[in-house]
Amino acid sequence: MSFGDYMLFIVSAILVNNILLAKFLGNCPFLGVSKRMDTATGMSMAVIFVMVMAGMITWLVQYYILVPLNIEYLQTIAFILVIAALVQLVEIVMAKSLPALYRALGIFLPLITTNCAVLGVAIININEEFDFVDTLVFSLASAVGYSLALILFAGIRERFMLTKMPKAFQGTSIGLVVAGFLALAFSGFSGLVGGH
Amino acid sequence: MLFEALAIGGLGLASALGLGVAAKVFAVEVDPLVEAVEGALPGANCGGCGYAGCASAALAIASGKAAANICVGGGPEVGEAVAQVMGVEVVYREPDVSQVDCTYSTQIAQLKYKYDGVQDCRAAALLAGGPKVCEIGCLGLGSCVKVCPFGAIAIGPEGLPVVDPALCTGCGNCEKVCPKSIIHLTSVTRRILGFNANYNCLAPCQATCPAQIDIPSYIRAIGEGRYEDAVSVIKEHNPLPLVCGRVCPHPCEDQCRRGKTTEPVNINHLKRFAADYEMNSGKRIQPFCLPKNDRKVAIVGGGPAGLTCAYYLARLGYAPTIYEAQPHLGGMLRYGIPEYRLPKKTLDWEIQGILDLGVDAKTDMAMGEGFTLESLRQEGYEAIFLGVGCWSSRGMRVEGEDLDGVLPGTDMLIDRGNLKDTPVGERVVVIGGGNTAMDCARTCWRLGAKEVTVLYRRTEKEMPANAIEIEEAKHEGIKFHFLAAPTKLVGENGKLTGLEYIKMELGEPDSSGRRRPVPIENSETILECDNVIAAIGQFPDLAFLEEDASAKDLAITKWNTIDANVDAGTTNIPGVFSGGDTVTGAATAVEAIGAGRRAARAIHLYLSDEDPGPLDNWVRGPKELPMVSQTPDAAPAGPRAKMPELSVPDRANSFVEVELGLTKEMAMAETQRCLQCGLYCYRHNDQPYEAWKWERKDNA
Numbered sequence: 015m016s017f018g019d020y021m022l023f024i025v026s027a028i029l030v031n032n033i034l035l036a037k038f039l040g041n042c043p044f045l046g047v048s049k050r051m052d053t054a055t056g057m058s059m060a061v062i063f064v065m066v067m068a069g070m071i072t073w074l075v076q077y078y079i080l081v082p083l084n085i086e087y088l089q090t091i092a093f094i095l096v097i098a099a100l101v102q103l104v105e106i107v108m109a110k111s112l113p114a115l116y117r118a119l120g121i122f123l124p125l126i127t128t129n130c131a132v133l134g135v136a137i138i139n140i141n142e143e144f145d146f147v148d149t150l151v152f153s154l155a156s157a158v159g160y161s162l163a164l165i166l167f168a169g170i171r172e173r174f175m176l177t178k179m180p181k182a183f184q185g186t187s188i189g190l191v192v193a194g195f196l197a198l199a200f201s202g203f204s205g206l207v208g209g210h
Numbered sequence: 211m212l213f214e215a216l217a218i219g220g221l222g223l224a225s226a227l228g229l230g231v232a233a234k235v236f237a238v239e240v241d242p243l244v245e246a247v248e249g250a251l252p253g254a255n256c257g258g259c260g261y262a263g264c265a266s267a268a269l270a271i272a273s274g275k276a277a278a279n280i281c282v283g284g285g286p287e288v289g290e291a292v293a294q295v296m297g298v299e300v301v302y303r304e305p306d307v308s309q310v311d312c313t314y315s316t317q318i319a320q321l322k323y324k325y326d327g328v329q330d331c332r333a334a335a336l337l338a339g340g341p342k343v344c345e346i347g348c349l350g351l352g353s354c355v356k357v358c359p360f361g362a363i364a365i366g367p368e369g370l371p372v373v374d375p376a377l378c379t380g381c382g383n384c385e386k387v388c389p390k391s392i393i394h395l396t397s398v399t400r401r402i403l404g405f406n407a408n409y410n411c412l413a414p415c416q417a418t419c420p421a422q423i424d425i426p427s428y429i430r431a432i433g434e435g436r437y438e439d440a441v442s443v444i445k446e447h448n449p450l451p452l453v454c455g456r457v458c459p460h461p462c463e464d465q466c467r468r469g470k471t472t473e474p475v476n477i478n479h480l481k482r483f484a485a486d487y488e489m490n491s492g493k494r495i496q497p498f499c500l501p502k503n504d505r506k507v508a509i510v511g512g513g514p515a516g517l518t519c520a521y522y523l524a525r526l527g528y529a530p531t532i533y534e535a536q537p538h539l540g541g542m543l544r545y546g547i548p549e550y551r552l553p554k555k556t557l558d559w560e561i562q563g564i565l566d567l568g569v570d571a572k573t574d575m576a577m578g579e580g581f582t583l584e585s586l587r588q589e590g591y592e593a594i595f596l597g598v599g600c601w602s603s604r605g606m607r608v609e610g611e612d613l614d615g616v617l618p619g620t621d622m623l624i625d626r627g628n629l630k631d632t633p634v635g636e637r638v639v640v641i642g643g644g645n646t647a648m649d650c651a652r653t654c655w656r657l658g659a660k661e662v663t664v665l666y667r668r669t670e671k672e673m674p675a676n677a678i679e680i681e682e683a684k685h686e687g688i689k690f691h692f693l694a695a696p697t698k699l700v701g702e703n704g705k706l707t708g709l710e711y712i713k714m715e716l717g718e719p720d721s722s723g724r725r726r727p728v729p730i731e732n733s734e735t736i737l738e739c740d741n742v743i744a745a746i747g748q749f750p751d752l753a754f755l756e757e758d759a760s761a762k763d764l765a766i767t768k769w770n771t772i773d774a775n776v777d778a779g780t781t782n783i784p785g786v787f788s789g790g791d792t793v794t795g796a797a798t799a800v801e802a803i804g805a806g807r808r809a810a811r812a813i814h815l816y817l818s819d820e821d822p823g824p825l826d827n828w829v830r831g832p833k834e835l836p837m838v839s840q841t842p843d844a845a846p847a848g849p850r851a852k853m854p855e856l857s858v859p860d861r862a863n864s865f866v867e868v869e870l871g872l873t874k875e876m877a878m879a880e881t882q883r884c885l886q887c888g889l890y891c892y893r894h895n896d897q898p899y900e901a902w903k904w905e906r907k908d909n910a
Binding site: 075079083085088091092095096099102103106107109110111113175177178 | 213214217218221222225226228229232233236237238349351353356357387
């Protein structure tokens with residue numbers, strides 16, 4: 015792929031095929047940790063980190079273990095296993111060598127151990143038959159798209175704290191309504207990159 | 211089948227091995243102390259302590275960055291458990307509870323307040339280029355209710371949040387979330403260290419008061435019959451309400467919005483009413499103090515600045531000791547203000563209240579005689595406040611000042627303070643136009659002088675004395691000789707017989723805005739008299755500095771005052787602070803009180819190893835608010851209460867207090883005149899006072 019193709023690829027992953035708002039993966043933390051901007055930011059950083067790591071390791075598992083052994087149909091269970099072990103490993107290594115980063119991301123790492131967005135990106139990587147570099151780029155771009163949506167959403171929800179709202183809409187209800195609006199808004203990007 | 215199981219099992223085993231190796235290689239030695247502390251914490255991860263979860267809090271506690279009792283979620287047992295782990299003693303924690311500052315819900319604010327053409331208080335604040343947050347009017351969203359982890363807040367019947375102090379743990383979540391910042395954490399430390407800031411909702415009187423008393427609050431409290439609450443509100447910012455209620459020149463009343471349409475509210479005499487209530491009830495209303503920490507602070511000078519500084523330091527838990535050169539505490543309140551304005555008995559009662567908070571006083575101890583800055587430090591005083599006041603009288607600088615019968619103004623008043631009478635002749639001339647001159651003139655009249663004349667070089671309009679003092683002096687038959695300045699003192703055999711003065715006329719305004727008096731040539735006149743009293747200004751007596759090797763580096767201004775930061779009272783010597791007249795030159799008691807509190811704040815920060823630097827956003831006086839140029843439709847009210855006074859014949863040869871105090875009925879009527887202003891709003895006429903007042907449920 016040329017540089018232009020990569021740019022298109024990245025924009026497509028961030029805006030057009032946003033993992034949260036177009037593919038609706040990872041909705042649990044999207045609603046769960048989006049009440050405050052600082053936790054949303056922390057979560058975003060953790061997602062970016064884990065998604066890139068998971069994308070790479072699952073690609074290696076797929077093409078160096080599952081395919082040679084002819085057991086591709088065990089992909090899901092193998093990926094979950096590997097991602098869970100990876101996050102734990104990262105946590106252990108980080109606690110020792112990067113204590114500052116660990117304190118910033120620490121409480122969010124276990125939250126995304128078995129996050130469907132992480133697993134989803136790993137499986138998309140395989141389904142789309144990406145090579146290793148594509149996998150890396152796609153994982154990163156998807157994670158950035160996830161962060162963008164989460165931070166936008168947290169910004170909106172912080173304002174809800176200060177608004178008068180009918181009781182029936184308070185909390186998760188208005189969260190889901192707004193998530194729908196955000197998804198609608200993001201669907202406006204669909205003309206940006208042709209073909210999808 | 212077996213193969214697949216083995217493959218997945220192998221993958222799992224490999225992962226497990228990898229993790230196991232990593233755990234061994236990258237093992238972090240968790241401090242057992244941290245683990246133990248974390249075990250003692252409730253694990254709720256509420257974040258109320260300010261750390262991200264209990265694990266971070268445990269780390270902070272174990273590393274000594276946070277106190278053992280920071281957990282706000284678990285109550286005192288958790289604090290005790292953590293303290294046990296840490297091996298520290300459990301000490302008393304200062305109560306820190308949320309308090310709602312605003313008294314108006316949006317509905318009431320819109321009903322009762324008139325904003326000159328703008329929609330609401332926030333719009334007005336924005337238009338004036340002022341703060342973006344107006345504290346008036348709760349929006350009633352209940353964000354604070356939702357955010358409170360302990361269920362301590364509920365929206366009351368008035369549409370305002372009501373805090374249950376028993377449940378509130380002081381976590382501060384409500385303070386963070388409130389969009390109009392009407393809910394605040396309050397603790398003694400916060401209240402003492404907090405100064406009126408430009409984002410607060412300040413009534414004009416409150417913004418003007420040098421002591422920053424919450425005037426609308428105490429007037430409201432008096433109006434609702436809650437006299438004890440009124441005294442508490444005043445004592446929050448002014449430890450000397452009995453004194454100020456009698457002698458304060460009340461700059462607040464000059465800014466009163468009621469004064470825009472009619473006469474201002476009699477704010478100061480309402481303060482005296484509340485303070486007198488406390489004294490007459492015999493039951494002291496003492497403010498809350500923190501537990502004693504036995505750190506010693508020396509206060510040199512027992513005047514209003516020193517007393518105030520000691521009062522706030524005692525409330526913050528320090529052990530202040532006042533060193534006073536005179537036999538009694540009070541400074542110029544005792545030795546400058548005559549008995550008929552401020553009875554010594556009243557002053558003694560007030561001072562005793564401050565001493566009861568744990569303030570030690572050593573009298574007859576003058577700086578430079580028996581102790582120095584160095585010796586105080588050696589005795590273990592960690593900070594020193596110099597509040598020595600202005601005790602030297604400025605001379606007239608004319609011929610004949612050494613004649614018998616010429617007296618410095620302060621000396622006579624100081625003698626009166628020690629209950630000694632200065633013999634005065636039949637004809638006395640007092641030179642000067644300030645309050646000291648009025649005090650001297652009225653004292654001489656009481657001491658039996660038949661003819662007392664005040665000589666002032668400008669006109670009555672320029673006199674710096676309080677208007678009421680001038681009026682009372684006239685009632686007592688004091689003569690005024692305006693536009694006259696002394697040129698020579700004449701005498702026979704070393705005894706004063708007369709004063710030669712020259713007539714003046716007013717010329718161009720000088721830098722202070724007052725028209726400069728210019729002598730009229732060849733207009734010298736002799737005024738026969740037995741005594742001349744010069745009351746033309748005072749300056750600090752800093753002679754002690756010359757004999758004190760450790761203090762000779764102290765920076766002095768060209769006016770012979772101590773060169774200290776006006777905000778913080780810090781001098782060029784670390785640990786030495788100053789404030790009041792010593793820094794500003796002769797001024798008012800209420801300014802010294804403000805300076806005393808600012809110095810107490812700075813001393814507290816200094817002793818806590820923090821920077822006592824200048825105050826941010828400190829409101830130093832009334833703001834010009836273009837939106838409130840008038841008060842249309844202000845709630846109607848009767849005339850200003852007039853202070854009942856002793857009749858003039860009863861005053862002769864007597865030092866009985868002249869002002870008798872407002873009666874209960876007068877005070878009540880006067881509270882109705884208060885418009886209960888905020889920054890922009892004021893009470894509107896369509897609701898009587900009774901309809902909008904309501905009982906506060908928090909015992910604030």
